[in-house]
Amino acid sequence: MTDIPTVSAPNPLNPLAPLRLTSFSHGGGCGCKIAPGVLSEILKNSGGGLIPPELMVGIETADDAAVYRLNDRQALIATTDFFMPIVDDPYEFGRIAATNAISDVYAMGGKPIMALALVAMPVNQLPVEVIGDIVRGGQDVCRAAGIPIAGGHTIDSVEPIYGLVVMGLVDPAHVKRNAEARAGDVLVLGKPLGVGVLSAALKKEKLSVAGYRQLIENTTRLNTPGIALATMPGVHALTDVTGFGLAGHALELARGAGLTATIDWPRVPLLDGVAAMVADGFVTGASGRNWAGYGEDIELADGLHATAQALLSDPQTSGGLLVSCAAESADAVLQVFRGEGFAQAAVIGRMEQGPARLRVSA
Template identity: 75%
Template sequence: MTQPDTPQPSAAPRLTSLSHGGGCGCKIAPGVLSEILKNSGNLPGLNIPPQLLVGIETADDAAVYQLNDEQALIATTDFFMPIVDDPYDFGRIAATNAISDVYAMGGTPIMALGLVGMPVNVLPLETIGAILRGGQDACRDAGIPIAGGHTIDSVEPIYGLVVMGLVHPSRVKKNSGARAGDLLVLGKPLGVGILSAALKKEKLDAQGYARMVALTTQLNKPGIALARMEGVHALTDITGFGLAGHGLELARGAGLQVRIDWQRVPLIPGARELAAQGCVTGASGRNWASYGAEVSLPAGFTEVDKALLSDPQTSGGLLVSCGADSADEVLGIFRAQGFGDAAVVGEVVAGQGMAVR
């Protein structure tokens, strides 16, 4: 008698096939988020302690609470669904992205807590283990432990961190401190969202994938040195709302206008061509619908350029607002730490909103 074939386990699904959006492209659109938060602020009658140096007022990158004359605690959290199919790379990218908010406040990370939601009946346990290992290795690169966390069984795979750091209270760099006359320096090129869309459509080649992983796992450590500079007035990182969205947050916080010199903005090689082929995230359109009315564009600005301007960045670069006489030093710090694409991309002037030229 012929024996029946032994059932074979089905192949693990692609991580990106399990998520409706990946990386920082999962973020709720800024306009929708604004509506949600409109009536959900701090409880009536709750006194905000003076030690809370940074809260929710200007949509900054992290909360900051002063502990004493020498130390302030930075607290932040970030998590999302897969932007890549390799589980180890997904873990590294998600952890790097979460840690970035501490650097964006000018701080040094000290520890993290893991946030893990996984479809345990869908993904092999070794896949989930590889995600966590990637996160641990990113934290090791930052010099911090994952000291605890929380796990749930979820429909879509979710991974991220709560991250805490320390900074001297006088060195906290808010996103609202820009001054008229400042120059803007961007630490990493744009286009991560476009490359991730191309990956999901199986249009991203091996070289493009390597570029995307290298950028999204590069820790924004220059933020520590930048915080020590008197000439650096504001810091933020470019993530899910794109250069336009986070640039607008900087402009609103300072009550000024951000002007972007589009030809000087660095782009990931191949990103423009992929965008022209339709590899654009849905988040890019939602971003533009939320804040496009506040952005003045020049004649002839193409839909591809608009998609790049609003492209959601996962683990994107720092945006630095600094005095004009400090720009060369800022660029030098970036380049000394391996950020060769860092460039002056605009300026801060009197006015409001954003103007692209």
């Protein structure tokens, strides 16, 4: 791990050791999300509020962002995402958090237009220049997405937290929800799995330089294909794979449409080396909490490798888009991904008539 960046500043927790940003927090990235079962319990009585007719997408299907119709040609997308450090390099932490937050706009089929920064830092423990590097990382990602950070809010916090409120625009006719998959659709995944596994190895100081490079490259790639995918009639549903893992977000598609989702495990792209790392015990606590929250709705095929369950529930920070599209549109969907640099995008399964659950084949 000697070539993996840490913070080049004094460590108030241990003056003899490098300052590790992750040491200030109890979790990192999308692995910090509240477990799905607990979240459902929290939100079960949250309905009944004001729902104006212009609100096209709210909390009813756990979609990626809210969508509010402005007129016949424009709808506003609004979302927010923030978390604690997944890496020790403050600049890269800022980049990862911003990329992850912007992804929700792409997952609704929209184009981001503006962001607000959410900054909560232990200001008496982290040097000002470190906090500045986090913010700079977020700014650089927003610049790459073509949007300004137009404001925000800061507080003094026990743990470092960074993220964005992001707004976007979409034609109401092109809004892609996570609840409109159709029987006969195929499922396409835009990015390989394994970010949580790599982060677990990083936290234990067992991640190679090549593994760290994979982690950064995967989590800082903007999900820009969502804009083009939204205009394709054959694309019926769209979401991004984040803290609940591939299994959790595929289940959301299944529940929203009242269909059975089937994943062909051998076709699922994985980051290099992560299957072996799972076998060696590099699994996040969030992976187990995820499975406890939804595992009863998943049917695993006999003969499936023991590592599959951990990778299915592995929390993906800034993960890939998950697309449900007509089978005849699959090649065009893959072409969109390939054209924007997502070389490992792949068809991984299908949607079928049946109960709202997930099957995983071997």
